[in-house]
Amino acid sequence: MLATLALPASDWLGWLHEHGEGELSAARQSVTELLALPRGDAGMLPLWNDATTALRNAGALANLLASVHPDEAVIERAEALEVEVRSYETDLYLDPDVYAALASVQPGELDDGAARLLTKVLQSFRRSGVDRDEQVRGRVRELEARLTELGQTFSRNIRDGRAITRVPSSALAGLPADYVAAHPAHDDGMVSISTEYPDVHPFLTFATDAAARRSVAHTFFNLAWPVNDPVLAELLSLRHELASLLGYADWPDYDAEVKMIGSGAAIAEFIDTVSAAALPAGEREIAVLRERAVQDGERVIDVSNWRYYTELIKRERYGVDATQVRRYFDFTKVHDGLLEVTARLFGLRFTPVAPSDAHAWHPDVTTYDVSAADHGTPLGRIHLDLHPRERKYNHAANFDMVPGVLDAQLPESVLVCNFPRGLMDHRDVVTLFHEFGHLIHNIVGGQQRWVRFSGVATEWDFVEAPSQLLEEWAWDASVLRTFATDSEGVPIPVELVTAMKAADEFGKGFLARTQMFYAALAYRLHVERPADPTARMLELAAAYSLIDPLPDTHFYAGFGHLEGYTSGYYTYMWSLVIAKDLFSAFDRDDLFDAEVATRYRDQVLRPGGSRDAADLVESLLGRPYNTEAFEAWLNS
Template sequence: MDLQPLALPATAGDWLPWTDARVEQGVAAAEAGLADLRAAAPGDPVALTRWNDVEVALSQVLSLVSLLGAVHPDGAVREAAESHDLATRRLATDVYLDAEVHARLAALDADALDAPARRVLADALRAFRRSGVDRDDATRERVRELDRRAQELGQSFSRAIREGRRTTRVPAASLADLPADWLAAHPADADGTVEVSTDYPDTLPVLTHARDAEARRAVARTMHNVAWPENDAVLAELLTTRRERATLLGHADWPSYDAELKMIGEGDRIPEFVDRVAEAADAPGRRDLADLLEVARAAGEDVVDFSSWRHHLETLRRERFDVDTQEVRRYLDAGKVRAGLLEVTGRLFGLRYEPVDAPTWHPEVTSHDVHLEDGTLLGRVHLDLHPRPDKYHHAAQFSLVPGVRDRLLPEGVLVCNFSRGLMELDHVVTLFHEFGHLLHHVLAGRHDWVRFSGVSTEWDFVEAPSQLLEEWAWDAGVLASFATDEHGTPIPSELVGRMRAAQELGTALLARTQTAYAAISYAFHQECPPDLTARLRELMARYSLVELVTDTHFHAGFGHLEGYTSAYYTYLWSKVIAQDLFSAFDADDLFAPEVARRYRDTVLAAGGSRDAADLVEDFLGRPYDDRAFSAWLDHRGEDHL
């Protein structure tokens, strides 16, 4: 079947009515599917097909409005998208509390279904149970109320972060050490000050390069107070709402409820895992901290905190490995990096990207159709890579259209906030990471059941393919293919070796920071502490070796608390798997086709059709383990010198 990409509006004024119409069509399709499902005779397998129709329709609507609410430049469209998002999620809540729909699915004979259909049925029945469909009327009604309130609160929390852009004014003289292109883009006002926004391309160069500690501290304080104080009360209510829902359905707390769907299985295993990683990273992390404290004291500072660690680490890397990120940046033109990313992933996975001149929501968005080597059209990707007002602040992959065999061509979107000129190497790595999600979405877009489409696998695993792809952004040969200076000279392999060694300095220190974030994610949901700021500081003091800046409230802008809830630990869990996956590749030939294509077909294309642990075991030929992760954690790069 010749599937076509979604035709987006050609003019700005068309977006609002088009969005309304798409949502209306999708909701109507879902309701029609529900009517057909209810009309099916008990035990008729057509009920499962109709259930798939419902999920396809709802997935299309939710993908669209989630994206538009995060990226569309027109506030009216964003507002409409958020309204549609809430209404559609309420419909989904009602569906999962519908006893008649549940009864039709529960009446099916699982043994009479093929393996994929059995998996879909089991997943659906579990989702109904977790929604409380089998509870009494009063409980079901309270669950409905809690779901709706949690959806409203989650949306408010994310909106406050997205629209919470703030600025800091600092003396121009304090920024003299910043890159020339950054300074040119930030001229001083008549009063001799420069405005620094909380957009990443503004803030991170200041925190990395400015020698003036007061300027860094002022910028960091603004950055870590985004959405404060408004999000403090929102988050507190969101936490208690989630906890009540979980306990109402018989779970000890929210993490226990949420972990049921994860590889980890049980909520109380989360702090055990986090503590194991923290312990493993402690000794090497403290060695890193001692090195940074030495650098800090030489600069007249006596603490390593969130305003200073990047700068001191940059200084240490420059002194120890002769790596200056400003030197590296001149090889990382944003346009060349984007083209290189497509060339690298195309070569690696046997793909061809065809540029598409089609309307999108913003002129800076670029689009490509993705083909297999034999010409088969797999899907379309959109790259929205640069900051603008009221856009989602971080880096993430969004679904625009879920892929379903012979029904829907998958479309995914990268939403990032990178420089339009020269990029930081960390941002190049992040771009590769997020593109890993995009490939997962497109390559796993040819299943009959939308439940298996794209990245719909266990959340513990979903970051692993992206973390794996980061390794290609660190390879000298890969970088040389697109990282060239203004004269076209490729980045020297010797410099890449020093960069890699320098990057590995601080690995354990930053892993400890990740354990702090994971502990916050878990403890906030498990405890619902009355004073979030106080508990934040206690957890950071226990897990992070880097101190918080005074008078900051990181949790108010910690967007993962909305989407990841208590499961931020999954970044670390996925890293364990990613390091093991990478061990199957030949470090001297990262483009070896046999292993790359086997990984593509065995792991990525499978989507959620099987348990992630089974997919990884099929690829590796054994169950995954943490040996490669442990080696990575304590590696300080000496073999690159």
């Protein structure tokens, strides 16, 4: 039986160093053996797989621990290991001897999976510049090394740039009782609101004090500014130089080549198409918010008050009070309910692993072994790190810790979020379902022969679709009532969920425009590399967003996706189009229908990246995906 990764009971620093060096050594050895084979020998592909598995093992763990480990020394070593892995990967993909060896393998002699692997690998070599002269290859090495360093710095500045806004204790008026209890006043009568999501989002949603909301929003939207300005400027410049060296018009063209969308120009077209489609609904919704705000003497809907007035509209027009909804979403019940729902839906079993056996990096982390419910076959291991703390990654994401390789190693995934320990907003529940969708995809799709296709390995603009699809289960009354109960054990009323869903429909137009503002910002910064990113951000906000920014704020500096997604933030909306189409295959009156859920698991999730995303979707739907379901949802 395959074993999971044995984490250390102590001395994380020494263990990480030994583990990382061991994996890098294994990668080098596999490449040496590959080069020793006769040209054309198909045995090169398993050796390539071994090498890239070792690199994934080292890189994934380093990326995770740099984001979650509480020990600064371990974080620094993890970041250094990331650099080592990236450096070796850069050298590997620029090595003409390795490229020539792999290119000598004849695709016609391979099975479909191996032939697909060879095609993808050779494409990656060419995209790295292996077929360019030594001067270009040398510059590519320099650029890749510097980009790795800059990317780490950009993310670190956001992670370590947490800030506090001090507001009068009276500014907690309107907030839920548990939030107020968690924010006691200091001796001077002031309270501290951090830039952590569990602090700032509820405050901007419920606080009745408009001035305090503006102060908190001002701090939040200046995260990592101005320290990230020169970092971002250099990132954008060097990405453009790298793309140009490799023969592309700009970074978005280079980045989009291996995505479903295909080109940078198509990104711009998609952004404008969705923006236009969302404008009528968005303008109607903003008019409603503005009309309500005028009653309080506010005439502008901006980033400090749109959540507050949206919540008021939902309460006053739809009878949905989020402070009352929260009482049905105790964190522990939601946590356990999510496991039960997804186990039932996907035919899985989650078995708790004792902390003394798991040896996780922090006591907050819970660990589960995942197996097939029907025959008990081990599928992998998951770690749930769900509460905020110092130096921890401050968004929500699934991290690949160990990539799955069939008959070699089990996949391991880590869910990293920042949820409150008590009652949750329903928005947080939706986020948890969303991120858990990535985790399920990684585990179920992690049974691949070739590591390149393991887990969430589809085109990048498809990866959000399975997670956006799983959000639908967080809106279904029959699903929610299996775990959403108040303190006396009474399930959430069906009528309340119906009202919540109706209320949630309000805002989809202006929120789609907001997403397109983010997408346009990511795209345009990379295409234009403006000398004044603040001015360009404000221009794009005026063109796309229906919500005004606050004066003297610099959202882009704390926009972490400029590192991970680079110019491709459009992918969230692109994936949503597909997710809405995928959902059309399910029976909305019975979301636990085992037949369709099993087909979805086996035809869309299980293949990982072994097939193109469009083919995966077509295998479930029986037709190519289209925009009809998305357009119907947007215009309903």
